[in-house]
Amino acid sequence: MTTIGRGTTAHLEKVEAPGSMLTHAAARALAVLRVSTGFVFLWAFFDKTFGWGYSTPSERAWINGGSPTKGFLANLEVGPFKGFFHDIAGAGWANWLFMIGLLGIGLALLLGIGLRIAAAASTLMMAFMWIAEWPLAEGSTNPVTDYHFIYAVVSIVLALTYAGHTWGLGRQWAALPFVQKNRWLL
Template identity: 45%
Template structure:
C-alpha cells in the first residue's frame, strides 16, 4: 500500500498551501523586507512630523509644538488640483486623518498584521500625493508616488509580503475578515 500525501489548503492563509508558499522562500523574505522598509518610511514621517526631528519637519513646525502637518505641503500645491489641496491645508480634520494614516500604515506594515488594510490605505495616500505633485517636472508620467502605489498594491495582494518577517500568518488566523489581513 502506498502512502498518499495530503495537501491541506487553509482558507485563512491566502497563498499558502500546507506549509509551503507559492513564492520561493527568498522571495517571501524579500517582500517582507520591502513591506517593513515602506512601513518604516511611513512611521518615520509620522514621528518626524509629530516631534519635528529636523529632517522634513523643523522642531518649530512639529505637531507637539502646535504645527500643522498638512500646511507646508498642501498650501504650496500647484497644478490642476491646487484648489482642492490648498483648501485642505491646515484643516484640523485633515491634520488628524493624515497623522493617523501615517501611524496606522506604518505600524501595520512594520508588523505585518493588518498589512493588507495598511497597504490599501498607503496606496491611496501615495495616489493623493501624486495628484498633489502634478504636473510632474522630471517625468511626465511616472514618479516615486506612483511607484509607491504599485508597491502598496503588491503588498496588499501577495500574501507572502505580510506572512514573512511579521505577524501576518497569526493575524490571518485570528482576523474576522479576509480584507482586514
C-alpha cells in the first residue's frame, strides 16, 4: 500500500515500463501475426521459385524459366494502369525486384529484424499490387479494402510495436552498433 495525500491509501499496480501499452499476451499475439505474415511472403517466394504446385505449377517455376510476374500482370483486365503492367509483365528486372521483395520481407518478418524496412517494402509492394488489380473497378468484391491493404497495415503495425522483440531477433538486431547508428534499420 502507498499513502497518497492526507492519510489516503491505495494499491498501486506494477506497470511494465513508462508508456508501455502492450501486455505479454498482446506481444505474443503480435509475434504470431508477424511469423504468420512472414510465412505468407516466404511461401509465395518459394512456390514461385520452385513451383510446388499451389499457386505455381512446376513447369512455370522461376528455376524452370517461368516468370514470377508474367502470369499476374499480363492477365490484368481492368484499371487505368493496365497497359503499364502489361508492358512490364515478365521483364527480368520486375521479376527480380518482386522476388527479392518477397524474400526480404518474408525473412525480415519471420526473424523479427529490419521491420521498418519490411513495412516500407511490403506497403510499396502491396500498393503496386492493389493498383494493378484495381479493386475500384465495377464488379470488384470490395472497392474500399482488400488483402493488399490489410498486409500493408499489418506490416506497419508490426514495425511500430517492435513485434520482433518477442520470439524474434529484434532485441539483438536493435543492439547492433550499425543499427544503433542507423535507427531506420530497426
